[in-house]
Amino acid sequence: MKTNSKNIINLNSNREQKFLNFNDFQKQNLNFDISKLQKAYKEIIKIKKFETAGGISHFGAICLTRIPGDPESIKDNKARGLYWTKPDKSGNEVSRDVAIDESTYTELVPEFKNTYFIEVIEVLSSKYKLGRIRILLKEPRSTLSWHRDPEPRLHIPIITNPGCLMVIENVAKHMPADGSVWITNNTKYHNAFNGGEENRVHLVACVLDYKFN
Ligand SMILES: [Fe+2]
Numbered sequence: 001m002k003t004n005s006k007n008i009i010n011l012n013s014n015r016e017q018k019f020l021n022f023n024d025f026q027k028q029n030l031n032f033d034i035s036k037l038q039k040a041y042k043e044i045i046k047i048k049k050f051e052t053a054g055g056i057s058h059f060g061a062i063c064l065t066r067i068p069g070d071p072e073s074i075k076d077n078k079a080r081g082l083y084w085t086k087p088d089k090s091g092n093e094v095s096r097d098v099a100i101d102e103s104t105y106t107e108l109v110p111e112f113k114n115t116y117f118i119e120v121i122e123v124l125s126s127k128y129k130l131g132r133i134r135i136l137l138k139e140p141r142s143t144l145s146w147h148r149d150p151e152p153r154l155h156i157p158i159i160t161n162p163g164c165l166m167v168i169e170n171v172a173k174h175m176p177a178d179g180s181v182w183i184t185n186n187t188k189y190h191n192a193f194n195g196g197e198e199n200r201v202h203l204v205a206c207v208l209d210y211k212f213n
Pocket residue numbers: 147148149186190
């Protein structure tokens with residue numbers, strides 16, 4: 001009887017390991033000051049509204065970087081960018097939005113140059129080859145589409161709550177707002193939702209030189 005119980009526990013434990021594989025959420029060996037991030041966020045929302053990419057519901061982005069000297073490079077569809085989704089019962093994949101030349105987004109938007117974000121971006125850029133860097137908003141009780149992106153994403157949660165989860169394939173994870181930095185495998189099908197009653201705000205950067213196994 002004892003042996004059987006032990007076997008069942010081992011079996012469950014193995015099953016759990018099989019299903020709870022968080023390889024697509026990789027915590028980085030980096031940490032920023034969460035109080036300074038939240039203060040910098042309050043500063044930028046005083047001077048900039050979230051871009052809705054032409055009125056997409058439950059999408060909000062403030063671009064921190066742009067193509068040098070080109071304010072148009074962060075407007076409308078360019079605040080969102082190319083992705084693939086399976087919109088209907090056929091399960092067929094379609095592409096949406098416009099392709100972006102991520103490597104050309106090398107200039108900090110001038111209005112934000114006096115905020116803590118410049119320090120954060122300098123550190124990140126010394127470690128990774130980054131594309132666009134955006135502040136992304138998920139409103140309460142909202143979700144994205146089920147989609148995949150051209151490249152991985154780097155996340156720094158700034159404001160979150162326990163009901164905010166990112167789902168990659170069939171694995172879900174909450175990323176805490178404690179200054180930690182994550183790289184997520186957005187080349188697989190994924191989604192993010194905010195099941196809380198307050199906004200979820202992340203700094204999100206496209207990462208051009210990060211390979212998942
Ligand atoms: Fe995505």
